[in-house]
Amino acid sequence: MEEINNTAVAEFILSGLTENPKLQVPLFLIFLGIYLFTVVGNMGLIILILFSSQLHTPMYYLLSSLSFIDCCQSTVITPKMLMNFVTEKNVIPYPECIAQFYFFCAFAVAECHMLAAMAYDRYVAIANPLLYNVTMSYQVCLWMIAGVYGMGLLSATAHTVFLLRVIFCKTTIINHFFCDLFPLLELSCSSIFINEVLALSFSAFNIIAPAVTIVSSYIFIIVNILRIQSTGGRYKAFSTCSSHIMAVAIFFGSTAFMYLQPSSVSSLGQGKLSSVFYTIVVPMLNPMIYSLRNKDVKVSFKKLLKKVFPLNKD
Known part of the structure; x- marks a missing residue:
C-alpha cells in the first residue's frame, strides 16, 4: 500500500454549516437572500457615491472602499458555501482552496484597518472640524486606502506562502464552510508551528491595533459629543455612534474569538458560528448602518432617483 503521507492532496471537501438535510433548503434560501442583499446594498452605495458629487469627500471615499471590501469578501465566501446546501459533496480543488483563503485573508485584514481609518476620520471631523480638509485631504485619504489594501495583501501573501509548505494528509474533509487557516492546519501532518506563530502575530496586529484605534477615536468622539449643548444633538450623535460601535464590536469580537487563540484551544464548531x-x-449590515441613517446619503439617493426616473409633468 502507498503511504498517504507521501500523496499530494488534489482537492478538499467542505463540510459546511450543517449536515441536517431538513436545514439545507431553509439555510440556502436565507444565505442566498443575505448575499443578494449584501451585493445590492454595497454596490448600490458605491454607485451612489460615484455619481453624487456632494458625496465626493474623504468620509464617503472610505465608505465606498469599505463597501467594495464587503462585497468582495462576501463573494469570495458565500457562493461556494451555497453550493454545499444543494450538492451532496461540496468539493473544492486545492488551487481554488488556496486562492479562496488568500482573498478571504486579504479582504478580512483590509476591513479591520478600513474600519480604523473610518473611525479616525470621524474623530478628525468632530474634534477638529476647521482643520478637517487639511488633516484629511484627498492625498491623505488615498494614502490611507492604499495602506489598508497593502496591509491586507501583505498579510494574505505571508500566510499563503507558509501555507503552501504545509503537507496535508490526515483527511480531505475541511470542518468549515470555506478554506480558513485553522481548519486547514487541522489536516496537516507536517509541522505547523510557524503557521500558528504567524497567525497569532498577524492577528494580534491586525485586530488589536485597529481595535485600539477605533476605541480611542470613539472615546474622543464621545467626549466631544458631551460638550454639545443641545440634548437632541447629543442624542442624535450618540445614536449614530452606537450603531457604528455595534457593527465594529460584532466584527472584531467574532474575528478575535476565531484568531486570537491557538488552534489547539479554539473550537472549530464555535469558529463556524463566529x-x-x-x-x-x-x-x-454595514450599508444599512453607515448609510441609511445618514442624511447626506438619503438626499443624494433621492436626487439620483429623480435623475434616473424623471417625473413627466404635463
Whole structure:
C-alpha cells in the first residue's frame, strides 16, 4: 500500500454549516437572500457615491472602499458555501482552496484597518472640524486606502506562502464552510508551528491595533459629543455612534474569538458560528448602518432617483 503521507492532496471537501438535510433548503434560501442583499446594498452605495458629487469627500471615499471590501469578501465566501446546501459533496480543488483563503485573508485584514481609518476620520471631523480638509485631504485619504489594501495583501501573501509548505494528509474533509487557516492546519501532518506563530502575530496586529484605534477615536468622539449643548444633538450623535460601535464590536469580537487563540484551544464548531458573523452578517449590515441613517446619503439617493426616473409633468 502507498503511504498517504507521501500523496499530494488534489482537492478538499467542505463540510459546511450543517449536515441536517431538513436545514439545507431553509439555510440556502436565507444565505442566498443575505448575499443578494449584501451585493445590492454595497454596490448600490458605491454607485451612489460615484455619481453624487456632494458625496465626493474623504468620509464617503472610505465608505465606498469599505463597501467594495464587503462585497468582495462576501463573494469570495458565500457562493461556494451555497453550493454545499444543494450538492451532496461540496468539493473544492486545492488551487481554488488556496486562492479562496488568500482573498478571504486579504479582504478580512483590509476591513479591520478600513474600519480604523473610518473611525479616525470621524474623530478628525468632530474634534477638529476647521482643520478637517487639511488633516484629511484627498492625498491623505488615498494614502490611507492604499495602506489598508497593502496591509491586507501583505498579510494574505505571508500566510499563503507558509501555507503552501504545509503537507496535508490526515483527511480531505475541511470542518468549515470555506478554506480558513485553522481548519486547514487541522489536516496537516507536517509541522505547523510557524503557521500558528504567524497567525497569532498577524492577528494580534491586525485586530488589536485597529481595535485600539477605533476605541480611542470613539472615546474622543464621545467626549466631544458631551460638550454639545443641545440634548437632541447629543442624542442624535450618540445614536449614530452606537450603531457604528455595534457593527465594529460584532466584527472584531467574532474575528478575535476565531484568531486570537491557538488552534489547539479554539473550537472549530464555535469558529463556524463566529465566521458567519464577520464574513456574511457584517457585510450585509454595514450599508444599512453607515448609510441609511445618514442624511447626506438619503438626499443624494433621492436626487439620483429623480435623475434616473424623471417625473413627466404635463
